[in-house]
Amino acid sequence: MATQTQGQAGSGRPIQGQTQEARYERGLKKMTEIYGVPVEEFIAPLGDLGRYMVEFPYGDIYSRGGLAARDREIATIAMLTALGGREPQLRVHMNSALNVGLTADELYELILHTLIFAGFPTAINALSVLGDVLSKRDSGQKSV
Amino acid sequence: MATQTQGQAGSGRPIQGQTQEARYERGLKKMTEIYGVPVEEFIAPLGDLGRYMVEFPYGDIYSRGGLAARDREIATIAMLTALGGREPQLRVHMNSALNVGLTADELYELILHTLIFAGFPTAINALSVLGDVLSKRDSGQKSV
Amino acid sequence: MATQTQGQAGSGRPIQGQTQEARYERGLKKMTEIYGVPVEEFIAPLGDLGRYMVEFPYGDIYSRGGLAARDREIATIAMLTALGGREPQLRVHMNSALNVGLTADELYELILHTLIFAGFPTAINALSVLGDVLSKRDSGQKSV
Amino acid sequence: MATQTQGQAGSGRPIQGQTQEARYERGLKKMTEIYGVPVEEFIAPLGDLGRYMVEFPYGDIYSRGGLAARDREIATIAMLTALGGREPQLRVHMNSALNVGLTADELYELILHTLIFAGFPTAINALSVLGDVLSKRDSGQKSV
Amino acid sequence: MATQTQGQAGSGRPIQGQTQEARYERGLKKMTEIYGVPVEEFIAPLGDLGRYMVEFPYGDIYSRGGLAARDREIATIAMLTALGGREPQLRVHMNSALNVGLTADELYELILHTLIFAGFPTAINALSVLGDVLSKRDSGQKSV
Amino acid sequence: MATQTQGQAGSGRPIQGQTQEARYERGLKKMTEIYGVPVEEFIAPLGDLGRYMVEFPYGDIYSRGGLAARDREIATIAMLTALGGREPQLRVHMNSALNVGLTADELYELILHTLIFAGFPTAINALSVLGDVLSKRDSGQKSV
Numbered sequence: 001m002a003t004q005t006q007g008q009a010g011s012g013r014p015i016q017g018q019t020q021e022a023r024y025e026r027g028l029k030k031m032t033e034i035y036g037v038p039v040e041e042f043i044a045p046l047g048d049l050g051r052y053m054v055e056f057p058y059g060d061i062y063s064r065g066g067l068a069a070r071d072r073e074i075a076t077i078a079m080l081t082a083l084g085g086r087e088p089q090l091r092v093h094m095n096s097a098l099n100v101g102l103t104a105d106e107l108y109e110l111i112l113h114t115l116i117f118a119g120f121p122t123a124i125n126a127l128s129v130l131g132d133v134l135s136k137r138d139s140g141q142k143s144v
Numbered sequence: 145m146a147t148q149t150q151g152q153a154g155s156g157r158p159i160q161g162q163t164q165e166a167r168y169e170r171g172l173k174k175m176t177e178i179y180g181v182p183v184e185e186f187i188a189p190l191g192d193l194g195r196y197m198v199e200f201p202y203g204d205i206y207s208r209g210g211l212a213a214r215d216r217e218i219a220t221i222a223m224l225t226a227l228g229g230r231e232p233q234l235r236v237h238m239n240s241a242l243n244v245g246l247t248a249d250e251l252y253e254l255i256l257h258t259l260i261f262a263g264f265p266t267a268i269n270a271l272s273v274l275g276d277v278l279s280k281r282d283s284g285q286k287s288v
Numbered sequence: 289m290a291t292q293t294q295g296q297a298g299s300g301r302p303i304q305g306q307t308q309e310a311r312y313e314r315g316l317k318k319m320t321e322i323y324g325v326p327v328e329e330f331i332a333p334l335g336d337l338g339r340y341m342v343e344f345p346y347g348d349i350y351s352r353g354g355l356a357a358r359d360r361e362i363a364t365i366a367m368l369t370a371l372g373g374r375e376p377q378l379r380v381h382m383n384s385a386l387n388v389g390l391t392a393d394e395l396y397e398l399i400l401h402t403l404i405f406a407g408f409p410t411a412i413n414a415l416s417v418l419g420d421v422l423s424k425r426d427s428g429q430k431s432v
Numbered sequence: 433m434a435t436q437t438q439g440q441a442g443s444g445r446p447i448q449g450q451t452q453e454a455r456y457e458r459g460l461k462k463m464t465e466i467y468g469v470p471v472e473e474f475i476a477p478l479g480d481l482g483r484y485m486v487e488f489p490y491g492d493i494y495s496r497g498g499l500a501a502r503d504r505e506i507a508t509i510a511m512l513t514a515l516g517g518r519e520p521q522l523r524v525h526m527n528s529a530l531n532v533g534l535t536a537d538e539l540y541e542l543i544l545h546t547l548i549f550a551g552f553p554t555a556i557n558a559l560s561v562l563g564d565v566l567s568k569r570d571s572g573q574k575s576v
Numbered sequence: 577m578a579t580q581t582q583g584q585a586g587s588g589r590p591i592q593g594q595t596q597e598a599r600y601e602r603g604l605k606k607m608t609e610i611y612g613v614p615v616e617e618f619i620a621p622l623g624d625l626g627r628y629m630v631e632f633p634y635g636d637i638y639s640r641g642g643l644a645a646r647d648r649e650i651a652t653i654a655m656l657t658a659l660g661g662r663e664p665q666l667r668v669h670m671n672s673a674l675n676v677g678l679t680a681d682e683l684y685e686l687i688l689h690t691l692i693f694a695g696f697p698t699a700i701n702a703l704s705v706l707g708d709v710l711s712k713r714d715s716g717q718k719s720v
Numbered sequence: 721m722a723t724q725t726q727g728q729a730g731s732g733r734p735i736q737g738q739t740q741e742a743r744y745e746r747g748l749k750k751m752t753e754i755y756g757v758p759v760e761e762f763i764a765p766l767g768d769l770g771r772y773m774v775e776f777p778y779g780d781i782y783s784r785g786g787l788a789a790r791d792r793e794i795a796t797i798a799m800l801t802a803l804g805g806r807e808p809q810l811r812v813h814m815n816s817a818l819n820v821g822l823t824a825d826e827l828y829e830l831i832l833h834t835l836i837f838a839g840f841p842t843a844i845n846a847l848s849v850l851g852d853v854l855s856k857r858d859s860g861q862k863s864v
Binding site (some may be wrong): 011012013014015016017018019020023024043044045046047048050051052055060076 | 160192194204
């Protein structure tokens with residue numbers, strides 16, 4: 001297919017007849033699956049920002065075929081580490097990454113990989129977050 | 145209203161019964177208004193990224209009440225300048241800013257304002273983009 | 289005026305006969321107005337960095353005509369949110385924004401607007417700062 | 433294994449008896465495999481920076497087990513896109529990603545995924561790089 | 577002195593009786609010395625942004641004692657490299673650095689040093705700028 | 721020498737016959753010298769990331785001739801300040817800077833210098849870190 005070889009997958013047209021409620025429900029299901037815990041108490045205090053988060057990142061992007069959840073979390077951890085200053089989200093997505101099948105060792109390898117593109121400080125900060133996440137999980141705590 | 149004084153405007157629930165096509169049409173109209181030129185040829189080559197751009201930034205965010213288009217372009221120019229390395233978008237939104245009523249002098253003042261928070265290099269780069277945009281408009285060119 | 293249509297407002301020449309003390313006093317007055325509280329105790333421990341802050345951002349930039357205080361705070365909040373990792377300044381300027389007439393709802397809309405250009409993590413962090421600022425103000429605390 | 437559950441893979445001790453030449457040769461082989469073309473002409477003009485690039489990113493990091501080349505390129509493309517202003521490296525690694533088995537459609541999905549964490553401008557810029565890379569490859573050009 | 581051991585050099589008070597013209601003249605002289613070429617044609621098209629550049633970075637900061645011009649250019653090159661996307665300023669300040677006594681080899685070492693804190697892509701981009709600057713200087717071109 | 725005038729110091733070839741243990745020992749000695757305290761307890765919990773930190777930044781880069789330790793710490797403080805969100809590393813390297821001969825006043829001047837290129841928020845945050853570092857050292861605490 002021509003558009004595929006041009007890296008432009010998708011028709012670029014809205015999905016026919018789909019309502020916003022359906023999109024929201026799809027997003028809520030996907031977000032719950034990725035977070036591994038009920039997400040309502042996380043999104044409720046955010047108001048419409050919470051709604052957009054359910055709808056766009058989870059209802060639209062994460063719900064697309066063509067890239068596995070594991071691949072998405074690899075990309076997510078790498079970006080959050082390299083950009084720096086996004087520790088709360090790094091914490092959430094390290095849990096997500098473990099939920100969708102990445103191992104602690106793979107997360108460690110991924111942090112090492114960011115050294116090449118973003119240097120040592122952000123990697124060391126991410127490793128500290130990973131340590132916290134793993135010890136919380138070892139002690140049985142489940143949270144976003 | 146309680147949620148308003150907490151800076152959490154909006155119900156956080158999807159709009160009832162609204163279809164994706166309606167959202168897309170609303171976004172296309174808003175994006176055309178902001179860009180000041182037909183946008184189809186800009187978004188078509190982007191595939192689904194173009195669709196999301198119509199739907200989320202323009203169909204959802206720019207279409208919200210509560211913040212005027214002029215205010216939104218002030219925020220946009222400031223962010224694109226301060227983040228750096230986003231010259232193509234800066235060019236588009238300097239045109240948008242002029243389209244929604246900001247003057248060339250106000251854009252100049254806005255670039256000066258970024259000096260405080262992001263320093264001189266990104267401001268000088270933005271001023272160079274502004275100079276290009278203004279001379280293209282003076283010579284009658286209209287484009288994204 | 290030719291320079292205005294080129295987005296290059298101002299003569300580019302120093303103001304004749306103005307002393308540094310006059311500039312400092314103008315900056316101190318403007319900074320106090322923007323912060324909404326006495327600023328001496330904030331700037332004194334910064335040494336010459338405090339003096340430069342009074343003189344350049346407030347005595348020079350904020351004191352310029354051509355862009356209203358409200359517009360400046362829109363730009364400021366957008367930049368500080370999008371750049372990330374500048375939470376102390378975000379806290380100060382959310383108060384400033386409220387002092388110069390932006391409402392809590394407008395700040396919320398502004399944070400939503402940053403989603404387009406900088407993504408979800410920095411917006412969520414800014415919303416958390418906004419929540420803190422608003423609850424401190426509700427409980428009657430006034431501070432930088 | 434204890435260190436694995438703590439996300440701290442590896443002994444943290446240097447590999448016994450390994451020489452720098454062996455490390456360099458391993459890096460050169462890995463870098464050639466990832467780039468898909470001979471890399472000497474790319475690294476020679478960089479002097480010792482070229483040597484470090486062979487040794488550390490490729491001889492050390494990319495050569496580690498525990499994370500597949502495909503996973504590494506997912507992380508790399510995501511970081512380079514989100515950080516912005518790194519177009520030359522994005523071009524190289526889009527080729528690398530295709531070399532190690534990612535499809536053009538997967539790269540497109542990956543760019544869409546960055547929208548969540550870094551917004552639209554950097555994604556649009558990355559999509560433009562992807563378009564260039566794909567048309568060069570379609571026309572039979574092979575280069576770093 | 578107490579303030580010195582607290583890293584808060586300077587009285588924090590404006591310099592008595594100094595006029596803005598004197599500050600501007602001091603800045604113009606310092607900026608010309610650092611750039612190594614007449615700077616009027618560079619600053620004139622910037623309007624008041626040019627004036628602020630003369631006054632604040634050069635009239636205030638670069639003119640302070642306590643840090644040598646060579647030290648300042650080391651800091652400048654390191655920041656511009658690590659932040660990325662500031663190539664025009666990197667070009668100017670690589671020339672400045674050579675003007676105030678840094679050697680081409682020291683600039684090369686400095687770029688290598690940024691690898692630790694910001695990774696390989698920004699260092700490779702800076703090395704490319706350095707190569708251009710050096711070959712322009714070898715061929716006798718003097719410019720900002 | 722031709723390569724020197726091209727800013728490409730070094731042969732770009734690995735050092736003959738050097739083992740990884742020798743490189744690690746050189747790095748450990750250099751890192752201890754820069755940190756001013758034993759570093760084993762800092763690097764041990766990092767696993768292979770700790771090893772790479774000893775080997776590459778300290779065994780390779782900091783151990784190079786051609787740029788003094790004082791120059792390296794000037795570059796380091798400037799980068800960590802300007803990039804923002806790297807406070808733990810800023811704390812470590814402010815101590816390193818003082819260990820290799822920079823004075824508290826010079827660090828203060830350096831923070832002022834970053835105002836030009838990265839604006840006020842990151843400089844104010846760095847000044848806060850400097851204040852903490854200096855008061856810990858005054859009270860006799862030695863730590864990374």
